[in-house]
Amino acid sequence: MEDLVGLLRIRVKRGMNLVSRDSQSSDPFVVVTMGSQEVYDKDTFTSHDKMGDAEIDIRPFLEIQAMGLQDLPDGTEVKRVKPSTDNCLAQESRIAFSNGKIVQDMVLKLRNVESGEVEIQIEWISVP
Structure with missing residues (x-):
């Protein structure tokens, strides 16, 4: 696996039964952490917005x-x-060949929160 050079694409497909943290509306976000790198949407958020986590x-x-x-x-x-x-899988996850690529679909159960699941798909993008 050390020879793999590429990017890991993570598609967030949808969130289900997410906890509402704001009194009028809720704007959920996803933070992806890999090692010391963090990627998240452009929203601003605070520590009280915590809506669960999954690995x-x-x-x-x-x-x-x-x-x-x-x-x-x-x-x-x-x-x-x-x-x-x-x-943190909520159900079995399939790794499949789709459109010429290997992809994995997952439904993740969020931890440290009352309820919530996030459906994602990961795909490897080779870098020449």
């Missing part, structure tokens, strides 16, 4: 990506990752 384990995804699978039929499921104490 993902990208190792299964990177292991499949490193296999160099190509020319699989579109929609081919390569692996399933089950929810466990090591991840």
Whole structure:
């Protein structure tokens, strides 16, 4: 896996049953932290806006990506990752071949909050 050079694209598809922290409306946001890097939307937020957190384990995804699978039929499921104490998956997650790429769809259960789930998709983008 050390030879992988590229970008990890994370698409936030939707949030479900998110906690409302403001009295009139709520503007949820996502912060992605990887090592010391943080990426988030351009909103301003404060510590009282905390709407939960979740961790993902990208190792299964990177292991499949490193296999160099190509020319699989579109929609081919390569692996399933089950929810466990090591991840925040709310349900099984599929790693599949889609439109010429390996992608993983996940529904993450938010921690440290009353309720909420976030649906995301990760995809590897190779950098030549």
